[in-house]
Each structure stands twice: as structure tokens, then as C-alpha cells.
Amino acid sequence: MHTILVIDDDDNLRDTIIVLLEQEGFRTLAAADGNVGLEKALTAKPSLILVDLRLPGKSGVDVCKAIRSARDSTPIIVLSAAGDEIDKVLLLEMGADDYVVKPFGTRELLARIRAVLRRVSPEAHQVLSFADTQVDLQRRVVSRKGSELKLTPAEYNLLTFFLQNPDRPLTRDMILNSVWGYESFPNTRTVDAHVVRLRQKLEPEPDCPRHFLTVHGVGYRFLP
Amino acid sequence: MHTILVIDDDDNLRDTIIVLLEQEGFRTLAAADGNVGLEKALTAKPSLILVDLRLPGKSGVDVCKAIRSARDSTPIIVLSAAGDEIDKVLLLEMGADDYVVKPFGTRELLARIRAVLRRVSPEAHQVLSFADTQVDLQRRVVSRKGSELKLTPAEYNLLTFFLQNPDRPLTRDMILNSVWGYESFPNTRTVDAHVVRLRQKLEPEPDCPRHFLTVHGVGYRFLP
DNA sequence: GAAAAATTGCACAATCTATTTACAAATCGT
DNA sequence: ACGATTTGTAAATAGATTGTGCAATTTTTC
Numbered sequence: 001m002h003t004i005l006v007i008d009d010d011d012n013l014r015d016t017i018i019v020l021l022e023q024e025g026f027r028t029l030a031a032a033d034g035n036v037g038l039e040k041a042l043t044a045k046p047s048l049i050l051v052d053l054r055l056p057g058k059s060g061v062d063v064c065k066a067i068r069s070a071r072d073s074t075p076i077i078v079l080s081a082a083g084d085e086i087d088k089v090l091l092l093e094m095g096a097d098d099y100v101v102k103p104f105g106t107r108e109l110l111a112r113i114r115a116v117l118r119r120v121s122p123e124a125h126q127v128l129s130f131a132d133t134q135v136d137l138q139r140r141v142v143s144r145k146g147s148e149l150k151l152t153p154a155e156y157n158l159l160t161f162f163l164q165n166p167d168r169p170l171t172r173d174m175i176l177n178s179v180w181g182y183e184s185f186p187n188t189r190t191v192d193a194h195v196v197r198l199r200q201k202l203e204p205e206p207d208c209p210r211h212f213l214t215v216h217g218v219g220y221r222f223l224p
Numbered sequence: 225m226h227t228i229l230v231i232d233d234d235d236n237l238r239d240t241i242i243v244l245l246e247q248e249g250f251r252t253l254a255a256a257d258g259n260v261g262l263e264k265a266l267t268a269k270p271s272l273i274l275v276d277l278r279l280p281g282k283s284g285v286d287v288c289k290a291i292r293s294a295r296d297s298t299p300i301i302v303l304s305a306a307g308d309e310i311d312k313v314l315l316l317e318m319g320a321d322d323y324v325v326k327p328f329g330t331r332e333l334l335a336r337i338r339a340v341l342r343r344v345s346p347e348a349h350q351v352l353s354f355a356d357t358q359v360d361l362q363r364r365v366v367s368r369k370g371s372e373l374k375l376t377p378a379e380y381n382l383l384t385f386f387l388q389n390p391d392r393p394l395t396r397d398m399i400l401n402s403v404w405g406y407e408s409f410p411n412t413r414t415v416d417a418h419v420v421r422l423r424q425k426l427e428p429e430p431d432c433p434r435h436f437l438t439v440h441g442v443g444y445r446f447l448p
Numbered sequence: 449g450a451a452a453a454a455t456t457g458c459a460c461a462a463t464c465t466a467t468t469t470a471c472a473a474a475t476c477g478t
Numbered sequence: 479a480c481g482a483t484t485t486g487t488a489a490a491t492a493g494a495t496t497g498t499g500c501a502a503t504t505t506t507t508c
Contacts, residue, residue, distance in 0.1 A: 039477090073335075152484055165282065171362045190486055192466065207467095215364065216468065216494065217377035376495055414497055420456060432457090438455065440505060 001081045002047035002117060003027040007037030007063065007077065009056050012103075017050065021113075022107050034058025038066050038078055045139045046074060048117060053080040060093050061094055068095035072140055079104075093167035128163045128209055134203060135163060142202075149201060154179075159202070162212065162222035171219040195220055226271035226341060227251040231261030231287065232281055232303065241274065241333070248334060258282025262290050270298060272341060277304040285318055292319035299340045303328075325378060352387045354435060354448035359387060367428075373425060378403075382418050383426070386436065387448035394442040419444055 004026045007015040011032070018028045018098045029044055031037035034057035041049055041063070049067070053060040067074065077101040078091060086141055091099055097116050100109055109176045128135045133144045137160060151159065162170075172188035180186060195214075199206045213221045228250050232238040235256070242252045253268055257262035258281035265273055265287070273291070277284040282339045284302055291298065302323040321340045324333055357368045364380065366373045375383065381403045384393075398413040404410060419438075423430045437445045 076296060124315075142490065186486055189466095189488080193486070198466065207455095216465070218364065378496065410497055413499080416455065417457090417497070420458090426456095438505095440454065 001027060002027075002028060003044070004113065005029040005037065005040055005044065005046035005049045007031045007034065007041075007050065007055065007060075008052040009054075010052070016078075017109070021108070024110060026113075032056075032116075034060070034063050038063050041067055041074065042070060042072060043143065047051065048113060049074055050075045051076060052076055053078055053161055063095040064096055070153070071160075073137070075119075076114060077112055128160075130163070130166075130222075131204075150195075151201065154194055155201070156196055158191075159198060162198075163224075166222050166224050167217045169218050169221045175219065185208065191220075225249065225250060227253060227268070228256065228337065229253040229261065229264055229268065229270040229273045231255045231265075231273065231279065231284070232259065232276040233257060234276070244333070245337075250406075254396055256280075258284070258287050262287050264289055265298065266294060267297060273298055273300045273339060274337075275300060277302055282294075286382075288318040288320055299344045301340060327333055335340075352384075354387070354390075354446075355428075359383065368426075375425065376421075378418055379422055379425070382415075383422060386444075389448075390446050390448050393439045393442050393445045397442065415444075 002019050006014055006017050006021070006028060006191050007030075008017070009032050014030055014032065018030055021028050023064065029040050029046055031040050034055040036057070037049075037051060038058060040046075049063075051060045051063050055063070060067070060080075064076055064078070067076065072188050076095065078094075078096045079102055080099055081102050087210040090119070097119075100112055100114050128137065133142065133149075135142050140156060142159065158175070161175065162178045172191045175191050176186065176188065180190075195212055199209050199212050205209060211223050213223055215221050228240050228245050229299045230238055230245070230252060231254075235255050236255055238256070245252050253264055253270055253280070255264050258279040259274060260281070261273075261279070261368055262282060264270075273287075275287050279287070281426065284304075288300055288302070290299065296374065299321040300319065302318075305324055321344070322336050324336055345406065349363065350361045357366065357373075359366050365381070366375055369386045382399070385399065385403050396415045399415050400410065400412065404414075419436055421431050423436050427435060428435050431441070435447050439445050439448055
């Protein structure tokens, strides 16, 4: 069952879309401005987000960027008014998956939504797992034995990096560059601190790690 | 490191993709039409090709077919415009490995590229071995009979130096210079000590070495 | 076979490296 | 603006590695 978040300040249109989606069997969430929308996007983990380009609070562009910079890959469809100059390249840079020009037919909107969901869904339930722990990359959720584990953003980012580079020694510099990015320059001890935190939350025996191994003199290695 | 060839006549989009790929650490090649693209594909041996379906010169379909009929199995991802009828079967028959519908999110594109690269080259580990021992240079792991051996950094470095210079007498000075570098100046006893440690961990009978041989008055010799 | 030379095995302190803990700055949500 | 959470860093602790000296052993040489 998919949940779709609709972010649009036009009450009429928003309600119309909500009703349409619910008729079609989707669960829905709504927000009238960018800030509320962004918050719901990040906390409620919808399957897809419809966001108006022009919004009070944060614009659609801002919402997109914020979501992507939170390393959240929930698919996004942008709704743009007829007059707006649509810049494909801009949309790409924003990280949007598709766009629909208002006024649009309900049929077209549904088709786009289904197309995007279909396109994403082969990966949608791409759940990486190790030991008894599952990590849903799309929903950004980590769970063990059915119950959800709370990870902080930094912890989650580090975890997914380990998951994507299993069984391979990773130096602290590699980790810093990939997880923290080229922009920020925390020192390498920071990596250690976060590895410790990951171990405390994810290792059965945190003081005798079986998955997040240290490679003395090199860095760390993740073993699924 | 992977090189990716981008064949698209839309200058804006092509540049956007190129910049994106280079940010992600790929090397890139670009072509604006099918003929140039095909030529670069065949001569420059990229790791992966992104090709637009609609192209001046040769179409994306033609490029695919030409590459495959040249018995070139470089992975290909097809970019198709939103309106195009996408026929998965046709694409498969053409020899494409995946397709992405424009407009696409950068994240999606990168995910597809990585997925295809991973699928095509399942990380060929370079594994050196001698007797019943394997040394995986990528993973930095030494194993015997399936179980992992723990080596310290100095031991591991020394081991790989021996592996790379098999069957050849190596003086202590050569070893010091190559393994410890010009910066540090431990005395030559140090080499002996580490050879001893290597023998203890790796030789079936440490007191009757069969692989790490001493060359009296000279140094050591490694025999696979 | 004995003396000389070279190598080995071992112990241990010095040096590095990693982990833990604690804490203050930054960020976030209300 | 306030309290809670997260995050980066520093200092203290624990742990592992490494270089070295020396006595025992082996090899070479005569």
C-alpha cells in the first residue's frame, strides 16, 4: 500500500487530488506549505511526493533539494503551473523524478504516479540486511525482529555506506569523503565515534563486534 | 576507475550528466550524435555507455546494435524521452542492459549505473596464493582453508612484498626500503623479527620454513 | 670438529592505534 | 527562546604493534 504526500497551497486542488488518490486506493498525506510538507516528507516516509513548484514557506525546489540532501530518495513529482518555464535540467538537479503541468487530467496524473512508482519499485523494497537487521533504503528505516531501530542521520548514512561497501577495508578518509562529503572537514576521530555508536545500537555484543570490524592501522570493514 | 560515455544531442542535458558523473568520481566521454558516439564507444573502450534513444546520425537503437554486432559487450543504458513508447523486449533484443525514462532524477541515474556496473563486473578480486594460503589484495585479507588469518600491518606489507617478488633473493636493505620506506630507519634486525612472525603465522612448520627461506649472508627469498 | 659469523626466538618497553567517556557546540522541534 | 537531540572533538584509557637487545641455535668456514 502506497502513501502519497501532496504538498500544494491551493486548497481546492489539493483536496481534489487527495480524493482522487484515495478513490484509487492510495493512502494520502497533505500539506499546504513547503515547511510542513518537508517535515511530513521526512517523518512520515511516504512512497511518493507530489509537490507544487510555487509554494509559500519553502518552494518546491527547496523542498526537493532538502529531501535529497537528507539522502532521502523518495520519488518526487513536481506540479508546475501552466505559465512556468519548465527547465528540465533544473528539475534533474533538484532530484525530481517527473513533472506534470497544470492543469492536468486526473488520468495523466495517475499514470505518472504509477509510472514513477513502478520505475522505482524494483528498488523500492530493496532491503539490505545483515544478521537479523533490515535496512530499507527507500524508507530510511532500520528494523530488527520487526521493531524499528532509531538511528540518527549520521548513523544511518554511515550504516548505508558500510552496507554498500561490504567486506572491504574502508579508510577513515574514504568514509569521511563518502559519508560527510567534500565540503565538511571533521577529523578522523569522528568516524571512530560514530562507529562506536553504530556498534552500540546494532551489534549483539558491542564490545566484541562481529559486523563492524576494525582493520588495525587502516580503518574499518563491514561484514554482513 | 570507470569511464562512462554519454551520447546525447541535448547539450544541456549532456553537460549536466557529465558534471554529475565527474562529481561522483567517474571519468567521462561525450558525443552529440550516433556516429561519433559509436566510434568513441568502439575505440575508447568505456566501462559503460549512456545513449539517448533519439539521436541525429545513428539512433540509439542503431548504436546498440552496432556495438553488439561488433561483439562488444560494454554495458549500455538507454535514455528515452517521456513520450516514447518503451518496449522492454525490444530494448533487450537490442542488447541494452537497462533504460531510464527522461526526465530522471540524478539519484536514479546513478543507482542504475552502479547497479549495471556491479552486475557486469562482480568485483574481480585479485587473489595471490601460495601453497594453501590466499591473499586478497582488495580485501586485504589472508586466509587459509577458508578461515581468515590475522596479520598486523607490517606483516601484511611484508607478505605482499614477498608475493610480488617471488623466487628472488631480497636483501634486508631492499626489504626495508620497499616495505618501510625511505622515511623510517629501523635496523635490519627488524626485518628478521617480522620474517619470524610471518613464518609462525604462515608456515605449516615454522621451524622448517618452506616458503620464507633465508639466504645466508644475503637476506630472504620467497618461494610460492 | 671447532671457531666465527649469521640467524632465530623471545621478552619487553616504547610507540602507535583504537575505544571509551565526557562535554560543548550546533541543530532541531516546539 | 527553550529544552532535547545530535554531533564533533578532546582527553583518558585500553589495546595492539613494533623495534630492539640478547641468548640460543644454526650455518659457514677453515
